[in-house]
Amino acid sequence: MDIRKGDKVQVISGDDRGSQGEVQRVVRAKWGKGRRAGQRKVAGDRVVVAGINLVKKHQRRTGNVNTQFGIIEREAPIHISNVMLVCPKCGKATRVGHQIHADGSRSRACKKCGEAFDA
Numbered sequence: 001m002d003i004r005k006g007d008k009v010q011v012i013s014g015d016d017r018g019s020q021g022e023v024q025r026v027v028r029a030k031w032g033k034g035r036r037a038g039q040r041k042v043a044g045d046r047v048v049v050a051g052i053n054l055v056k057k058h059q060r061r062t063g064n065v066n067t068q069f070g071i072i073e074r075e076a077p078i079h080i081s082n083v084m085l086v087c088p089k090c091g092k093a094t095r096v097g098h099q100i101h102a103d104g105s106r107s108r109a110c111k112k113c114g115e116a117f118d119a
């Protein structure tokens with residue numbers, strides 16, 4: 001799981017292939033804690049990307065005046081394997097490598113230019 005909230009990603013398959021956007025939310029497939037422990041939440045690791053994979057949703061009118069209703073467009077989560085991280089340094093869609101520092105800490109790094117993403 002090398003994609004985090006706030007990362008810029010490029011979509012590599014589907015209708016939105018080639019478009020880029022910022023990760024708004026990461027939905028993990030792992031087993032939960034607490035009351036819902038043991039229940040699998042979703043079918044895989046997914047991300048919600050701003051402006052990508054828009055679906056029309058029929059939102060019911062609620063009592064809350066601040067809630068939009070009618071047909072609204074929302075981002076639907078897409079599978080992590082359908083996106084690639086965009087390197088902030090070289091701007092290319094890349095695979096993610098890892099750098100291990102002398103003090104034992106790890107950071108993600110671009111496979112193309114070798115720059116570390118996390119300080």
Ligand SMILES: [Zn+2]
Nearest residue numbers: 087090110113
């Ligand atoms: Zn790079």
